[in-house]
Amino acid sequence: MASNLLPAIHHVALICSDYARSKAFYSETLGLRIIHEAYRAERDSWKLDLEVSPGVSLELFSFPAAPKRPSRPEAQGLRHLAFAVPDVDAVITTLNERGVTCEPVRVDEFTGRRFTFFADPDDLPIELYEA
Incomplete structure (x- = not known):
């Protein structure tokens, strides 16, 4: 191996x-x-x-x-930045309190893990992935 x-x-x-x-x-x-x-x-x-x-x-x-880099719809290059978090709901609550809106939570069809996305100030997609 x-x-x-x-x-x-x-x-x-x-x-x-x-x-x-x-x-x-x-x-x-x-x-x-x-x-x-x-x-x-x-x-x-x-x-x-x-x-x-x-x-x-x-x-x-x-x-x-x-220059701006296209990120949506799916453009070539970096797709998103993902952070592993122990509790997606707790982080979403904190981000909402700080003025950040997250997308609805989804479930990864392959791993069964929960995740969501939000955007940084330049609209870069950032993922929260429940690890």
């Missing part, structure tokens, strides 16, 4: 349209811990590192005049 060549995800990188709005969404609304923030003058760009879980981070970038 072949060994897993890629044993873990280190980070996911996102380019946002409004850095301050996305920073607040990911750090305050979703509660991800800020690890490091830097302004890169040569690129006129901010870079924010957020901890998702030990050893896994989300990198948030701002770039001037970055």
